[in-house]
Amino acid sequence: MTHAYDAVVVAGGSARRLGGADKPALTVGGRSLLDRVLDACADAARTVVVGPRRPTSRPVDWVREQPPGGGPLAALDAGLRRTDHETVLVLSADLPFLTSATVRTLLDGATGATGTTGLDGDSEGDGDGNGERDGAIVDDGRDQPLLGAYRAESLRRELALIAAEHGSLAHLPLRLLTAELSLRRVAPVAPHEALDCDTWEDLAAARSRIREHGRVLNEWMTAVKAELGIDLDVDTALLLDLARDAAHGVTRPAAPLTTFLVGYAAARAGGSAEDVAAAARKAAELARRWAEEEKPGPDPEGR
Structure with a gap:
């Protein structure tokens, strides 16, 4: 099933475990982590990247959270203000192996009725009473709210309530948002698609994985086509x-x-x-x- 959606990619943060390095600009297989994530959502109607401007392989809309470095809720709020579709894909910018197949699974989970095939399970709650949920997130043994698809109306509502309660969205944890949403838990199409790069060890493992026999040639061809602008x-x-x-x-x-x-x-x-x-x-x-x-x-x- 094809869904019209916007994408918000969270590409800020201090990357403390990487010594303050510009994490989205780090490369795996010769391509930046950000570009790899952008490939997975290439069919989004609009892609908004929240964070400092960087070179990207395709055009995107740029916006900064307020205040800069204000955390994931502030970043989501800034990104949502640039979107207008009913469904919003939310991604972190450090997922080197994410593919459009898992994106499709998330969109199906966010827009389908209860019982949609390919879903591992649902969170507590009954949605809006019409069998609908507020979205779907990847669960690979841990919830990943920055690897999910949501009803934009639900996100805006909860963000507004949190801001009213706390006076600001800055430096607040994501769990304040997801705890109030009825979400499906979705398994990634392949387990490695949910792997992120939070540490130098994670980055080294991703770089090693991409060179494994049976993977390296396809990864290289994909990288060359992207570099040359060939589809x-x-x-x-x-x-x-x-x-x-x-x-x-x-x-x-x-x-x-x-x-x-x-x-x-x-x-x-x-x-x-x-x-x-x-x-x-x-x-x-x-x-x-x-x-x-x-x-x-x-x-x-x-x-």
């Missing part, structure tokens, strides 16, 4: 087979040069995934013919 589904196996054939049938340096020429030809043809596949097939057939010539031919004297 294209690439048949990685097809290109690897072509590179292998060029390397074995011609000479090893032919592999990277051939794949470069295939990309160039595909771009000239229109740049679609089909154009890439067609160019790769032609080059692979040429490599096959080239390799065939290396095989011993018939003995002209019949020996």
Whole structure:
């Protein structure tokens, strides 16, 4: 199911356990933590990032909480003021493995009626009496309010009540908000999607994980496409087979040069995934013919 939603990404904070480093700008797999989170919500109608301005891979709206460094409730309030859709996705900026699949699960949980499939369970409470909840958050053994989707009206209501009770939202804990909301608990599509980077050890583990066999190639391709501004589904196996054939049938340096020429030809043809596949097939057939010539031919004297 497709849902229209806005996204609020909380990218402030003092990162005390990181020695005050600019956490959202730290990189995993050569890309900033913030950009990785922005990829997961790329289809948001509007994306508001709460925190100091930084370079990002796609345009976003920037806003600062008041006062700057005022904590998560102040950040949520500032971000919500820039949104207008009924559903708001709320994310922290330190989730290197978050994907759109978990975002979709959260949106389904926030907008669906009780009993929606794929949900682990509900919190206490009966919603608004119509079987609806105030939102859905990831629970991977701990509640993660900054990895959730909410009804914007519910957030605004509770934030206003908390501000009235305490005189300000600054430096107040998130639990004051979530304790008053009826929330579904949702499991991430994969457990590692909920991993955050609060310490240098967390960051080192994420950087190591991204280089694991079976993951590194897809992560690298995703990073290159993002860096080059390419939105294209690439048949990685097809290109690897072509590179292998060029390397074995011609000479090893032919592999990277051939794949470069295939990309160039595909771009000239229109740049679609089909154009890439067609160019790769032609080059692979040429490599096959080239390799065939290396095989011993018939003995002209019949020996």
